[in-house]
Amino acid sequence: MSELEVDIWSDVMCPWCAVGYAQFAKAVEMVADEVQVTIRWMPFELDPEAPAEGSKALEHFAEKYGYSLEEAAAALDTVEAKAQEAGFPIAYAGEGEPPEAMRWNTFAAHKLLRWALAWKGPEAQTTLKLALFKAHFRERRNISDPEVLAEIAGNVPELWAEGASEALADETLSMAVRFDAERGRKSGITAVPSFVVANKYVLQGAQEPETFAKALRDIAGMEAAG
Numbered sequence: 001m002s003e004l005e006v007d008i009w010s011d012v013m014c015p016w017c018a019v020g021y022a023q024f025a026k027a028v029e030m031v032a033d034e035v036q037v038t039i040r041w042m043p044f045e046l047d048p049e050a051p052a053e054g055s056k057a058l059e060h061f062a063e064k065y066g067y068s069l070e071e072a073a074a075a076l077d078t079v080e081a082k083a084q085e086a087g088f089p090i091a092y093a094g095e096g097e098p099p100e101a102m103r104w105n106t107f108a109a110h111k112l113l114r115w116a117l118a119w120k121g122p123e124a125q126t127t128l129k130l131a132l133f134k135a136h137f138r139e140r141r142n143i144s145d146p147e148v149l150a151e152i153a154g155n156v157p158e159l160w161a162e163g164a165s166e167a168l169a170d171e172t173l174s175m176a177v178r179f180d181a182e183r184g185r186k187s188g189i190t191a192v193p194s195f196v197v198a199n200k201y202v203l204q205g206a207q208e209p210e211t212f213a214k215a216l217r218d219i220a221g222m223e224a225a226g
Contacts, residue, residue, distance in 0.1 A: 002035045002220035009042045009184050009194040012109045012132045012143055013057075015079045015090055020193035020206035021129075022088035027212030035220045040122050041129050043110035043181045044192045050105040052144065057101040076101075082206070090137035104136075104144040108168055110177045112149050115167035116159060124158045131156055198223055 008024070010017035028037045062072035083090040092098040109132055117125040131152050135141045141148050146168045154161030167173055188202075195203040195212075197219050203212065 001033075002224055003038070004035055004198055004216065004220055004223070005038045005040065007040050007042045007196045007199070009044045009189045009196065010129075010192045011044050011046045012106045012129070013103055013136055014044075014046055014192055015076075015083065015137065016206050017193040018088055018090050018133045018137065019079070019083045019086050020195075021133075022083070022086035023206055023209050024193075024195060024212050026087075026209035027216060030209060030213040031216050031220075035216050037216065038122050039126055040117060041113050041125055042184055042196075043114070043177050044184060044189060044194075045106055045110070045181065046192070047103060047105070048107065050103055050144075052105065054102040054104045054142065054144065057103050060103055086206075088133075090133070092140055093138040094140070099140045101140060102142070104142060106143065107174075107177065108146060108149055109143050110181075111168055111170075111173045112153060112164055114173055114177050114180070115164070115170075116153070116156075119163070120158045124156065128153060128156050128159060 006024075008017075008021065010021070028035075028039075031037070058069060058072050058076070061067065061076065062069050065072070065075075067075065080089075080091045092101075113125055113129060113132075116128045132143060135148070135152050136143050141152075143149065143152075146165065149168060150161040150164040153159045153164035187196075189196075191204060193204070193206065197203065197216070201215070201219050203215050
């Protein structure tokens with residue numbers, strides 16, 4: 001069986017990153033008898049200058065693309081529908097009136113993901129990433145808040161809240177995240193999600209599972225052929 005390492009460059013508050021991963025995960029299942037895929041998550045901040053108090057997602061989206069608020073809401077509804085279709089719903093799942101959808105500074109979340117990878121490996125990191133997606137989209141929690149992040153990590157098997165709190169205060173981890181982010185920029189990662197396979201083949205966007213699966217088979221064949 002072939003083995004492939006895949007670095008997924010993404011941001012926790014990127015809805016298409018959630019959709020893209022759901023599609024990619026289906027592809028990994030489709031090729032499971034042929035290719036063993038190891039996934040690592042890499043940091044990409046959509047808004048590194050996001051203020052601590054956050055900003056309203058709908059207004060930001062409308063301003064960025066020149067939409068009215070109604071047009072922006074319709075566009076976001078389309079993304080939610082695609083996520084539902086992909087089997088990874090991102091619509092608010094709580095009770096009552098949905099809280100305002102917000103954009104947060106995600107640097108601390110990336111630190112937590114880097115810590116999870118270093119201490120417990122790719123599987124624990126992926127579990128944490130999915131928990132962060134859920135917290136941001138389905139629960140609309142403040143994923144820039146260290147206490148919220150520590151609580152999320154504490155509910156992930158193999159991770160623990162106290163270790164997460166220590167990691168979030170660790171400047172060495174901050175340097176590691178900045179280094180990885182810069183490495184991504186220098187290698188040409190300008191949009192997310194980007195899936196870098198075997199450190200050289202780049203698959204971009206939320207492609208269909210069949211498209212991802214074909215690419216994984218083709219790349220595995222090229223790597224085997226040398």
